[in-house]
Amino acid sequence: MKLARITAFSSSLLLGAVLALTGASAVSAAESAAAVDYVALGDSYSSGVGSGGYDSASGSCKRTPRSYPALWAAANAPATFAFTACAGARTGDVTAGQLGPLSAATDLVSISIGGNDAGFSDVMTVCVLQSESACLNRIAQARAFVDSTLPGSLDTVYTAIRSKAPSARVVVLGYPRFYQLKGTCAAGLSEAKRTAINNASDYLNDATAKRAADHGFTFAGVSGTFTGHEICSSASWLHSLNVLDIGESYHPTAAGQSQGYLPVFTSAA
CATH class of the missing domain: 1.20.5 (Single alpha-helices involved in coiled-coils or other helix-helix interfaces)
Known part of the structure; x- marks a missing residue:
């Protein structure tokens, strides 16, 4: 006992x-x-275009509480949260107008950038409206830009971020593949166009990941989380061509932000 x-x-x-x-x-x-001071930079994939509920105060930047940066901030309650990502942003726009909140006190930075520099919108316009050969030629031009010019532009942005926020953990988010090949789409782009667009996304991500690594930043790819949720899947997290709101075309839905981007960023942050 x-x-x-x-x-x-x-x-x-x-x-x-x-x-x-x-x-x-x-x-x-x-x-x-x-205790984290968090700054969210970048383009429409970070501002949340496509997920709706936009903050009217953000104007054409279309920032929304449904974006992965805002969702992460809501879940983690950082000490400060500055959200300067903007629809349509290129690398030069980030350095010219988004870096103001960065400082020696910044602990965490997220950014998606480079797609607009590489002409993503024009690529999709050509591929949707013109012939297969025109689409493939335009993609070849974009890939050449990624080889010749984009690395230097990314270096400029990344160097500026590190200069203003020397101690921050910087997470660089990639872009998803856009199409599920041999998927459910009965019409629209040819399989050759879809394949070339997916390969171009991978090519851009690979180039971005290398530049991020060379600066000591963390690259967080989202192709894995979007697998099975591309356009032409039965549960897409990406808008296809939206004639009622062209700007939302080929952007993540609210589910794409919360289930495609947020888990990846959370793991990397």
Whole structure:
């Protein structure tokens, strides 16, 4: 009997110790998140175009609380959150107008950039409206730009970020593949066009990942989370051509932001 009481007492002490440690860890994690100063930079994939609910104060930048940066901030309650990502932004727009909130106190930065520099919108316009050969030629031009010019433009942005936020963890988000090949689409772009567009996205991501790594930044690809949710899948997280709102075409839906981008950023942040 005495042994049983001692064993029970010891188990109680052990359980109490475990609970105390677990509670301390939870408090510590909460305090750590609350201490973060977070700045979200980039283009429409970061501002949240396509997910709706836009903040009218952001104007044509179309920032929304449904975007992955705003969702992460809502879930983690950082000490400060500055959201300057803007629809249509190119690398030069980031350096010229988005870096103001960065400082030596900044702990975390997210950014998606480079697609507009490479002419993504024009590529999709040509591929939707013109012939297969015209589409493939325009994609070849975009790939040549990614080889010759984009690395230097990304270097300029990344160097500026590091200069203004020397201690920050910088997470560079990539772009999804757009089409599920041999998917459910009965009409629209040919399989050759879809394949070339997907390959171009991979090509851009590979180039961006290399520049990010060379600057000591973390590249967070989203192709994996979007697999099975591309255009022409049965549960797409991307808008196809939207004639009622052209600007939302080929952008993530609200589900694409919350289930495609947010988990990837959360893991990398």
